[in-house]
Amino acid sequence: MxxxxxxxxxxxxxxxxxxxxxxxxxxxxxxxxxxxxxxxxxxxxxxxxxxxxxxxxxxxxxxxxxxxxxxxxxxxxxxxxxMVTDKLPDPPAQAVDWADTVVQRHDIMAALRQLPRRQRAVVVLRYFEDLPDPEIAEILGVAQGTVRSQTHKALASLRAAFAEAQPSATALPFPVPGKSTVA
Missing domain, CATH: 1.10.1740 (Rna Polymerase Sigma Factor; Chain: A)
Incomplete structure (x- = not known):
């Protein structure tokens, strides 16, 4: 160089x-x-x-x-x-923060860890990095249709995971395609 x-x-x-x-x-x-x-x-x-x-x-x-x-x-x-386990190690005492946002972040990360690698990558690149489908497809080396289908599957899995964990919850911490957030 x-x-x-x-x-x-x-x-x-x-x-x-x-x-x-x-x-x-x-x-x-x-x-x-x-x-x-x-x-x-x-x-x-x-x-x-x-x-x-x-x-x-x-x-x-x-x-x-x-x-x-x-x-x-x-x-x-x-x-x-x-070995991957479902149980997280106990966090260090000084890193504990009980704010609602930290709890939500933990729940979201736990749900993301349950997704297959490509679905997780699509969700991260779209919703956390705010990249468009063509750029996500280029990064992952797949077709744009694959990006959309993997997004759909990932969001369905995340919705199911959060519905199972909090059946009475009315708001989900991630977007739901085709659903309006306004009542």
Whole structure:
């Protein structure tokens, strides 16, 4: 990597690391795993920085690398090298925050962890990163119709999970396609 490429890459990392880390966190549900995922994606990007065809959109390349690194992580999990459990470890005493927003965030993250990897990626990219279908399709390497169908399936699963957990709840913490939120 020449000096100009290195400078451009450092500027990109400085400007975009925080939102990319947020995406990685939403995909993994764990800050340490998210940092590892982002580090892996940025290392891959750094190796290819001088060859990236479209320097105007390196973020799309990094998001794709994050998604694929997460996919590889899931593959490792499925081979029994790590165990996924339904029970979260007890949080450290100083990190406990009982505000309603924290509880809702926990519930949403737990529901997201139950989704298959592609559905989770679609929900994260659409609703947390506010990306349009064409960009999501490009990042995931799928058709736009797949993005829409995976979104529909994911939201149906999330609605069912929240309905099961809170049968008397009238408002869900995520959008419901085709349903108006105004009574």
């Amino acid at each position: 020449n000096a100009d490429d290195e400078r451009e890459f450092r500027e990109f990392v400085a400007a975009r690391s925080k939102p990319l880390l947020h995406t990685a966190y939403l995909l993994t549900g764990d800050w340490e795993q998210a940092r590892d995922l982002l580090q892996t994606a940025l290392a891959s990007t750094a190796r290819r920085w001088s060859r990236l065809r479209d320097r105007q959109q390196p973020e799309t390349y990094v998001r794709r690398a994050i998604y694929h690194a997460q996919t590889d992580r899931f593959r490792l999990l499925s081979w029994g090298k790590e």
